[in-house]
Amino acid sequence: MKICVLGAGAWGTALAINAAGRHAVSLWARDEAQSQAMALARENTRYLPGIPLPASVQMCSGVVPDAVAGADLAIIATPMAGLRDMLLALRGSSCPVAWLCKGFEHAHGGAEGLLAHEIQAQVAPGLVAGVLSGPSFAQEVAQGRPTALVAASVHAGLREALVDAFHGPSLRVYANEDIVGVEVGGAVKNVLAIATGLADGLALGLNARAALITRGLAEMTRLGVALGARADTFMGLSGLGDLVLTATGDLSRNRKVGLLLAAGKTLEQAVDSLGHVAEGVYCARAVVQRARHLGVEMPIAESVVALLDGRVRPAEAVAELMGREPGVERP
Numbered sequence: 001m002k003i004c005v006l007g008a009g010a011w012g013t014a015l016a017i018n019a020a021g022r023h024a025v026s027l028w029a030r031d032e033a034q035s036q037a038m039a040l041a042r043e044n045t046r047y048l049p050g051i052p053l054p055a056s057v058q059m060c061s062g063v064v065p066d067a068v069a070g071a072d073l074a075i076i077a078t079p080m081a082g083l084r085d086m087l088l089a090l091r092g093s094s095c096p097v098a099w100l101c102k103g104f105e106h107a108h109g110g111a112e113g114l115l116a117h118e119i120q121a122q123v124a125p126g127l128v129a130g131v132l133s134g135p136s137f138a139q140e141v142a143q144g145r146p147t148a149l150v151a152a153s154v155h156a157g158l159r160e161a162l163v164d165a166f167h168g169p170s171l172r173v174y175a176n177e178d179i180v181g182v183e184v185g186g187a188v189k190n191v192l193a194i195a196t197g198l199a200d201g202l203a204l205g206l207n208a209r210a211a212l213i214t215r216g217l218a219e220m221t222r223l224g225v226a227l228g229a230r231a232d233t234f235m236g237l238s239g240l241g242d243l244v245l246t247a248t249g250d251l252s253r254n255r256k257v258g259l260l261l262a263a264g265k266t267l268e269q270a271v272d273s274l275g276h277v278a279e280g281v282y283c284a285r286a287v288v289q290r291a292r293h294l295g296v297e298m299p300i301a302e303s304v305v306a307l308l309d310g311r312v313r314p315a316e317a318v319a320e321l322m323g324r325e326p327g328v329e330r331p
């Protein structure tokens with residue numbers, strides 16, 4: 001199969017490396033200089049240092065439709081901020097497309113922040129498209145360490161193409177029809193990982209971490225179901241699986257943001273120090289906005305937004321959550 005990966009950040013590079021032994025893989029970088037440097041060094045020194053780029057991965061840059069010409073599958077590996085433009089560039093293409101981004105689009109003006117498949121329905125409804133998600137740190141996938149992903153789409157052909165493309169000795173790819181649930185899980189876990197990082201940074205203890213993960217899963221499920229997802233999707237890889245990984249794994253950029261805020265860094269300092277995107281920072285407001293619109297209660301996500309907006313300090317966010325009225329346990 002010919003696979004074109006659009007975006008040479010950590011995750012696009014890792015998946016290109018993983019698939020290279022089994023498929024013809026090209027890796028597109030928007031910055032031509034970065035593309036040339038990677039072709040020369042056979043390494044992504046900026047986003048995935050220390051991991052060799054197989055000789056068979058072809059680096060490219062330039063016009064997107066030219067890059068995907070002749071490909072059997074295009075993978076959009078940009079952050080959510082780049083997805084709309086990428087889909088616009090691919091509008092009219094007959095190549096099946098999957099995105100890897102996890103978030104809601106940053107809400108602009110009065111408009112609501114959209115999930116990836118909602119953006120696609122708006123700007124490129126004719127594409128055969130879907131998402132590849134699940135608990136996966138780029139570094140581990142690039143090193144060939146065992147990982148399980150989920151391929152979600154309403155198109156059976158796209159789900160099968162993603163399994164054919166990436167299922168292999170170190171990657172298991174499960175198919176799922178519930179694209180809404182898979183995307184909501186991937187987006188909301190990033191916001192919750194900021195909360196867990198914060199709690200761990202404040203040394204609140206393991207009980208607090210477990211409480212945040214469990215009640216966070218309930219928030220994620222409530223929002224997802226209100227948006228049309230199946231509740232059981234949140235018990236799967238893109239729900240509980242990715243939440244546990246991101247909330248507890250120190251490779252997570254979103255968790256790091258929480259840890260840094262707890263250590264007294266400003267949001268700007270925290271984000272600048274990462275060198276990578278932390279999608280939770282950009283989609284937390286959209287999560288809360290969509291939840292409010294649907295009448296869904298998301299107190300943990302609300303606290304994360306208050307913190308990111310500078311309306312409360314870390315200790316105040318915790319006090320606010322603990323001071324809520326007692327309630328009945330339900331998802």
Ligand SMILES: NC(=O)c1ccc[n+]([C@@H]2O[C@H](COP(=O)([O-])OP(=O)(O)OC[C@H]3O[C@@H](n4cnc5c(N)ncnc54)[C@H](O)[C@@H]3O)[C@@H](O)[C@H]2O)c1
Binds near residue numbers: 279
């Ligand atoms: N890194 C991971 O472990 C991982 C795993 C699963 C999913 N994801 C998701 O994949 C997406 C990409 O993450 P990443 O880790 O590769 O990010 P990264 O920060 O490592 O790299 C981002 C890449 O996108 C490019 N980029 C940035 N803004 C862009 C824009 N507006 N338009 C086009 N290109 C742009 C950058 O030049 C860079 O090549 C995110 O949504 C992330 O949540 C990441």
Ligand SMILES: O=P(O)(O)OC[C@H](O)CO
Binds near residue numbers: 102136137245254
């Ligand atoms: O580093 P993070 O927090 O963006 O998380 C990376 C992946 O989404 C984990 O599945």
